[in-house]
Amino acid sequence: xxxxxxxxxxxxxxxxxxxxxxxxxxxxxxxxxxxxxxxxxxxxxxxxxxxxxxxxxxxxxxxxxxxxxxxxxxxxxxxxxxxxxxxxxxxxxxxxxxxxxxxxxxxxxxxxxxxxxxxxxxxxxxxxxxxxxxxxxxxxxxxxxxxxxxxxxxxxxxxxxxxxxxxxxxxxxxxxxxxxxxxxxxxxxxxxxxxxxxxxxxxxxxxxxxxxxxxxxxxxxxxxxxxxxxxxxxxxxxxxxxxxxxxxxxxxxxxxxxxxxxxxxxxxxxxxxxxxxxxxxxxxxxxxxxxxxxxxxxxxxxxxxxxxxxxxxxxxxxxxxxxxxxxx
Ligand code: 5AD
Ligand code: SF4
Numbered sequence: 461x462x463x464x465x466x467x468x469x470x471x472x473x474x475x476x477x478x479x480x481x482x483x484x485x486x487x488x489x490x491x492x493x494x495x496x497x498x499x500x501x502x503x504x505x506x507x508x509x510x511x512x513x514x515x516x517x518x519x520x521x522x523x524x525x526x527x528x529x530x531x532x533x534x535x536x537x538x539x540x541x542x543x544x545x546x547x548x549x550x551x552x553x554x555x556x557x558x559x560x561x562x563x564x565x566x567x568x569x570x571x572x573x574x575x576x577x578x579x580x581x582x583x584x585x586x587x588x589x590x591x592x593x594x595x596x597x598x599x600x601x602x603x604x605x606x607x608x609x610x611x612x613x614x615x616x617x618x619x620x621x622x623x624x625x626x627x628x629x630x631x632x633x634x635x636x637x638x639x640x641x642x643x644x645x646x647x648x649x650x651x652x653x654x655x656x657x658x659x660x661x662x663x664x665x666x667x668x669x670x671x672x673x674x675x676x677x678x679x680x681x682x683x684x685x686x687x688x689x690x691x692x693x694x695x696x697x698x699x700x701x702x703x704x705x706x707x708x709x710x711x712x713x714x715x716x717x718x719x720x721x722x723x724x725x726x727x728x729x730x731x732x733x734x735x736x737x738x739x740x741x742x743x744x745x746x747x748x749x750x751x752x753x754x755x756x757x758x759x760x761x762x763x764x765x766x767x768x769x770x771x772x773x774x775x776x777x778x779x780x781x782x783x784x785x786x787x788x
């Protein structure tokens with residue numbers, strides 16, 4: 461459903477719950493009843509960037525850093541495969557130790573399992589994106605975070621908004637299923653700019669969009685900016701479903717972190733994907749993008765069982781397909 465900017469702004473500012481029902485109906489019509497589970501592997505918490513909101517930022521000296529070995533990563537992949545998941549997401553900070561050679565070798569090994577590989581490792585050159593694609597990577601997640609250029613510049617020292625946009629279009633051009641998204645509730649972020657963000661998802665023709673509420677991390681410059689951004693993130697997500705009816709939309713971990721059963725609420729408001737953490741102790745605790753992340757003390761096996769019963773409790777089914785945008 462194409463909405464004008466003024467209509468998007470009205471929906472963002474309204475308290476009407478009909479938005480969530482409409483998004484749920486559109487999800488059912490275009491994506492069906494199944495929920496796709498992605499196995500998330502947080503393989504490095506080392507990052508060259510200094511994003512103001514993120515606990516993994518370079519200047520957070522309190523955080524103990526880690527990198528998983530190839531063997532450890534493949535163990536996590538095996539766990540996801542054993543659980544029946546058909547996609548793994550390799551997520552990490554911008555850690556240049558993982559160069560094209562190392563990543564391509566890893567991607568090729570994972571592709572032997574006949575599963576989809578999603579990368580979420582930040583900004584790289586066109587040639588690197590191309591190498592990963594040739595090695596077998598299928599999808600890529602790179603949130604724009606905000607399309608407000610001034611806010612983007614304030615929150616991302618030494619980074620370039622234009623380069624981020626360029627990366628997203630490069631990924632599209634190379635044939636990746638391309639995911640983007642934003643953090644909702646950043647200080648200085650206006651409703652107007654969130655409406656622009658949603659229009660940007662449409663313009664890019666994003667294949668996946670992840671929306672998470674901002675959660676203040678104590679060891680960042682945004683510490684203390686504590687407010688509840690759940691509703692704002694949920695509304696943003698639901699409007700995105702109206703605008704891009706057939707895309708994949710995750711119920712995000714950040715939503716679960718600030719609301720009991722936040723993911724189920726999201727699944728009933730337009731979402732059709734869940735990312736389940738396959739990272740094991742002692743690393744899981746150290747991937748602290750924001751505090752009190754949900755499931756931080758659980759094992760992958762616990763999460764696998766827990767999410768299946770939660771999904772079934774709301775009358776939905778766990779998918780057994782790769783869950784790409786155009787498969788149905
Ligand atoms: N609150 C919510 N989301 C955050 N992210 C990073 N820091 C925070 C935070 N404090 C999100 C960013 C990033 C993703 C991996 O996590 O959107 O792209
Ligand atoms: Fe690094 Fe991503 Fe965190 Fe920014 S949001 S500091 S790029 S891990």
